[in-house]
Amino acid sequence: MNNQPIIQTENLRKVYGMGDIQVAALGGVDIRIDEGEFVAVMGPSGSGKSTLMNILGCLDRPTDGRYLLAGDDVSGLNKVQLASIRNRRIGFIFQSFNLLSRTSALRNVMLPLVYKREGQLSPKAREEKAMAALEAVGLADRANHEPNEMSGGQRQRVAIARALVNDPVLVMADEPTGNLDTKTGDEIMTLLHELHGRGRTILMVTHEQYIADQTERTIVLVDGRLHTDAANGDK
Amino acid sequence: MATAQETMPGVPARANEKNDELTAVSGIISPVEILRIAWEGVVRNKVRSLLTMLGVIIGVAAVIIMIAISAGTEATIADQIEGLGTNLIFIQASFGRGGPGGGGDTGPSLVFDDTAVVESVAGVTGTAVDQTSVQNVKADGATLTDVSLMGTTTDFPSVRDVAVADGRFFNQTEVDRSAKVAVLGAGLAADLFGESNPIGQSITVGTTKLGVIGVAAEKGVVGNTDFDAMLYVPITLVFDKFTPTMFRQFAGDRVRLIYVQIEEGADMDAVIQQIQLKLAVSKGVTVDELPFTMQTQQDIIDTQGATTAAFRSLLAWVAGVSLIVGGIGIMNIMLVSVTERTREIGIRQSVGATPTDIRLQFLTEAVMLSLVGGLIGVATGVGGSILFGLTSDMRTVIVPSSILLAFGSAALVGILFGFFPANKAAQLDPIEALRHE
Numbered sequence: 001m002n003n004q005p006i007i008q009t010e011n012l013r014k015v016y017g018m019g020d021i022q023v024a025a026l027g028g029v030d031i032r033i034d035e036g037e038f039v040a041v042m043g044p045s046g047s048g049k050s051t052l053m054n055i056l057g058c059l060d061r062p063t064d065g066r067y068l069l070a071g072d073d074v075s076g077l078n079k080v081q082l083a084s085i086r087n088r089r090i091g092f093i094f095q096s097f098n099l100l101s102r103t104s105a106l107r108n109v110m111l112p113l114v115y116k117r118e119g120q121l122s123p124k125a126r127e128e129k130a131m132a133a134l135e136a137v138g139l140a141d142r143a144n145h146e147p148n149e150m151s152g153g154q155r156q157r158v159a160i161a162r163a164l165v166n167d168p169v170l171v172m173a174d175e176p177t178g179n180l181d182t183k184t185g186d187e188i189m190t191l192l193h194e195l196h197g198r199g200r201t202i203l204m205v206t207h208e209q210y211i212a213d214q215t216e217r218t219i220v221l222v223d224g225r226l227h228t229d230a231a232n233g234d235k
Numbered sequence: 236m237a238t239a240q241e242t243m244p245g246v247p248a249r250a251n252e253k254n255d256e257l258t259a260v261s262g263i264i265s266p267v268e269i270l271r272i273a274w275e276g277v278v279r280n281k282v283r284s285l286l287t288m289l290g291v292i293i294g295v296a297a298v299i300i301m302i303a304i305s306a307g308t309e310a311t312i313a314d315q316i317e318g319l320g321t322n323l324i325f326i327q328a329s330f331g332r333g334g335p336g337g338g339g340d341t342g343p344s345l346v347f348d349d350t351a352v353v354e355s356v357a358g359v360t361g362t363a364v365d366q367t368s369v370q371n372v373k374a375d376g377a378t379l380t381d382v383s384l385m386g387t388t389t390d391f392p393s394v395r396d397v398a399v400a401d402g403r404f405f406n407q408t409e410v411d412r413s414a415k416v417a418v419l420g421a422g423l424a425a426d427l428f429g430e431s432n433p434i435g436q437s438i439t440v441g442t443t444k445l446g447v448i449g450v451a452a453e454k455g456v457v458g459n460t461d462f463d464a465m466l467y468v469p470i471t472l473v474f475d476k477f478t479p480t481m482f483r484q485f486a487g488d489r490v491r492l493i494y495v496q497i498e499e500g501a502d503m504d505a506v507i508q509q510i511q512l513k514l515a516v517s518k519g520v521t522v523d524e525l526p527f528t529m530q531t532q533q534d535i536i537d538t539q540g541a542t543t544a545a546f547r548s549l550l551a552w553v554a555g556v557s558l559i560v561g562g563i564g565i566m567n568i569m570l571v572s573v574t575e576r577t578r579e580i581g582i583r584q585s586v587g588a589t590p591t592d593i594r595l596q597f598l599t600e601a602v603m604l605s606l607v608g609g610l611i612g613v614a615t616g617v618g619g620s621i622l623f624g625l626t627s628d629m630r631t632v633i634v635p636s637s638i639l640l641a642f643g644s645a646a647l648v649g650i651l652f653g654f655f656p657a658n659k660a661a662q663l664d665p666i667e668a669l670r671h672e
Contacts, residue, residue, distance in 0.1 A: 059585065059665045080589045084260040087587020098582045098669065102279045114268050115587040117260065123267070162586070 006070055006170055006201045007033040007056060013064040014051050014224075025051040027224040028065065033203065035169075038196040040212035041205045043221035052221065053205055057090055057172045058082045070169045087115050091163030095175040097155040099147040105158045106143040109133050112166040133161040137191060153184035160191060164200075171195065173204040177211060189214055264592055273599035276576075277607070287568040288608030290561030291648065295612025295641040296619055298554035302637035303620035305547040307630035312539050315457055322532070323394070324495040324507060326353070329528045343518040345527060347470060347488040350388070352517045356509045358501035361390040365492040366473050372466060373439040374427040382423065384440060384466045386473030386490075392451075394496045397462060402434045402449030405469050413471035418449040422463035440466070443476045503531055555644070561608070562648035569601055569656035573663075580660055581668025594661035601653020602646060609645030613638055 014026040025048045033039055043049040054060040055067060058074060061082070067075045074085055091112075092098075099108045109130040113121055121129065134140050137157040147155050156176060163171055173192065177185030189211065196202055204215065212218045213232055220227040277284045328345040350362045366386040372379045391397065392404050405416050417438060424433050433447045445468065454462040474488050497506055507529050515522045573580070580593055588596075617633055624631035 054666050057585075059669075080260050080591070083584065083587050083589040083592075086585060092585050094669070098578070098585070100579055100582060103275065111583070112586040114272070115264055115583070115589075115592060117264065120265065123265075166587075 004035040004070075005032050005068070006035050006037075007031060007203070008068040009056075009065065011065040012052070012055065012062050012067060014048070014055065014060070015063045025224055026055075026062070029221075029224075029226055031219065031226070031229070033201065035201055036196075036199050037217060038192070038202045038215045039204070040215040040218045041203065041221065042207070042209075042212055042218060043227070047221040048224035049205060049221050051224075053172060053174060053203075056170075056203065057092060058085045083115075084117065087112055088118075088166060089169045091166065091168040091171045093156070093159050093163050093171065093173040093176045095178040097147070097152075097159045097179070099155055099158055099162075101148060102146055104144050104146055105134060105139060105150070105161075106130050108147070108158055109161045109165050111162060116166060130161070130165055133165040134158070136164065137161045151184070152180050153187055156180065156184075156188050157191065160188075160195075164195070169201065171200055171202045173202060175205055175207065178207070185211075260589065263595075269592075269595050269599050270603075272596050273603050276596070276600045277603055280572075283568065283572065284604060284607075287565050287572075287604050288611065290564030291558070291605050291608030291645050292561075292612040292615060294554065294558035294561035294648075295609050295645050296616035297557045298551070298641040298644075299613065299616025299633070299637050300619045300623065300631075301550035301554050302547065303616075303631040303633045304623070304629060305543060305550050306632040306634050307624065308546070309540075309543045310632055311630050312543060313536070322497040322499060322501075322503075324497060324503070324510070325528075325530045325535075326493040326495060326510070327491070327528050327530070328489075329526050343520060343526065344486060344489050345491075345493065347474070347490055349490075349514060349517070350493055352513050353493060353495055353510055356506060356513060358498045358506040359495055359510070360498050361394050361496040363388050363391040363394040363494045363496075364470050364490040365494065366470060366490045368473070368477055370440050370466075370477065372423075372427065374433075374436065376429075377427050379423075379426060382440075382466050383461075383464060384468060384473070384477065386468055386470035386477070388470055390496070391467065391494075394494045395462075397454055398452040399449045400452035401432075402447070404449055404467070410469040410471055413469055413475045415443060415445045415472065416448045416469065417445040418451060418467040419447060420451050420461075420463040420465040420467075421453040422461070423466055424450045440468075441477065443472075445472075503533075507531070554641075558641075558644050558648055561645075562605075562652035565601055565605060565649060566652035566655055569597065569653060570659065573597065573656050573660045576660075577663060577668050577671035580663050581665055581671060584663070584665035585669060590661040593663075594657045597657035597660045598650070598653045601657065602649040605645045605649025605653075606642075609642045612645065613642055616641065 009029055009031045012026055012029040012031075013024065016023045016025055027048075029048075029052060041049055041053065051060070055062050056069075058069070058077075059082070061077070062075050065075065066073060069085065069089060074082070077085065086092075099105075100111070106127065110126050113126040113129060131140065131143060134143050137160050139154060139157050139161065142150060142154060142158075147158070150158070156179075160176075176192070177188050180188060192202060192204070193214070202215075204211075206212050215232060217229070217231045219229045326345065326349075347364060350364060353359060353362050364387055368384050368386075369381050370384045372382045388410055389405065389407050392399060399418065400421065402418070404418055405414065408414075409416055417440070419427065419433060427433065427438065428436065433450060436447050437444055438447060439445075451462065451465075451467070456462070470490070474483060495510065497503060511522050511525060511527075511529065514527065515525050518525065580588075583593060583596075617638070620631045620633050623629065
């Protein structure tokens with residue numbers, strides 16, 4: 001089962017700046033992540049971790065090298081095409097939740113469906129699908145509440161429901177527990193484990209070793225290069 | 236690229252198969268959703284939306300109110316001109332050559348005897364002259380200064396549409412004999428005699444004693460003339476008693492104006508030509524040398540019309556400028572709004588909104604704001620016009636096309652001034668936008 005690669009990069013490079021002053025944020029990174037893997041990404045600040053995540057999340061393009069997402073080369077796509085790829089293949093979970101304020105949980109979860117172009121769903125079908133996603137994270141009863149009426153943990157669950165609603169091939173979590181207390185953070189981790197158990201491919205950035213240890217494999221970046229990439233022994 | 240494929244087993248064919256799906260981003264998101272998203276944006280921050288709309292509201296209301304005021308003014312003027320009497324021509328000495336009293340050759344002047352020439356033209360049903368001067372008037376109790384004394388002829392009541400309410404107007408015999416009789420305007424009669432009947436009483440104008448034989452019905456102010464304050468006497472009396480002898484010797488029986496009444500349905504232009512011809516012949520000059528201007532009522536209406544049209548277009552410009560100012564208001568607040576909502580834009584981009592989606596959202600929002608603002612403006616403008624008409628002396632007439640005009644320009648303003656902020660929003664970088672606090 002785990003043979004299908006979801007992420008494959010070859011010599012991925014990202015250089016910032018123009019002319020003489022050039023800073024290489026990524027100096028040639030090769031990664032392969034297979035379907036169903038749960039992988040943590042670590043590294044000190046300035047290690048190129050964010051740059052890597054932006055490129056893998058199709059928010060940015062590499063300066064050089066190739067990136068294949070679920071088998072397709074996405075490194076040369078334009079802004080519009082990248083937006084479409086994000087919509088269909090990637091679900092984002094952010095440290096600061098990034099929900100629309102003054103907008104119900106249900107409308108927040110529906111958002112990716114609104115921007116879905118191919119096989120557009122009817123408003124009713126959109127609502128049903130969003131509702132199902134909320135149910136899956138145990139928040140069906142809060143569907144009509146706005147984010148400011150919810151706890152941090154609940155907000156992150158809404159964000160997870162939104163990340164899953166378009167059935168993406170890759171879930172990108174950027175420090176999903178960073179804004180939560182330990183107990184709530186553990187609940188969110190439990191939810192991510194559940195998703196993983198159901199076959200989701202998850203790539204998660206974290207600063208916390210004990211969070212990273214809960215995954216199958218940890219990638220460490222230093223100075224824009226792969227430092228270590230090893231399976232976590234005890235999982 | 237070829238080497239990359241070799242080093243990555245299991246990748247190849249799929250990439251090509253799915254190529255279409257990757258590169259061709261087709262279709263737009265549902266228009267209903269765009270409207271809904273824009274509406275949510277408007278409603279989510281009501282105070283901001285109201286402030287954004289304020290300029291458009293004021294602009295649209297200003298257009299409607301200003302056009303209503305100018306249309307009302309036009310209607311009032313039109314009514315007044317109607318009151319001048321029907322089918323009238325005004326013959327007036329023009330102040331072309333040398334001007335009034337100016338030195339040198341003044342050419343032939345307009346005199347009382349010219350009425351006979353005018354009346355001989357076919358299609359002319361009557362004439363009246365007008366030679367006005369200002370006099371002091373004494374009745375038994377009261378003295379009035381600066382009363383307008385008008386010397387005229389017997390046809391004056393019918394030509395100028397002035398009715399005699401009490402007594403009678405002077406007749407031809409009295410004009411021929413320059414009889415010392417007077418007809419009072421309604422207001423003048425009340426000022427001089429109060430409640431008592433002025434008929435048969437006498438008044439002293441300057442040093443001449445006149446007998447009152449009639450009182451005119453109320454007519455009010457038409458054009459610049461207050462008919463009710465007027466004192467009418469035979470034109471011959473004016474020549475005999477109220478014109479300095481020296482002047483009369485020098486200038487003859489000069490009159491300021493001759494009113495000419497034309498037969499209903501007659502060809503105005505032909506009659507005017509005939510009059511000009513006959514006057515020229517009698518004066519021994521060519522038609523072009525004739526120093527008189529001939530105005531028809533239509534000319535006066537046209538002149539007034541041109542004045543009010545200029546007034547109206549000035550108001551329209553002012554109102555148009557205020558709409559543009561309203562549009563700039565929308566643009567400013569939308570620009571602030573785009574900055575304020577950078578995070579929201581980032582979130583939408585992260586879940587797949589394309590630049591076009593974002594642009595459409597903000598453009599729709601701008602148009603929506605200006606349309607809602609336009610509607611409120613129309614309501615304010617119509618209400619304001621009615622209120623203004625009720626509470627002030629000025630008349631207002633709401634012009635339906637002004638509502639369409641104002642509303643249409645509001646929508647246009649929304650599109651024009653919404654475009655810049657919408658573009659700015661669309662061009663945001665998703666990574667920067669998501670990082671924005």
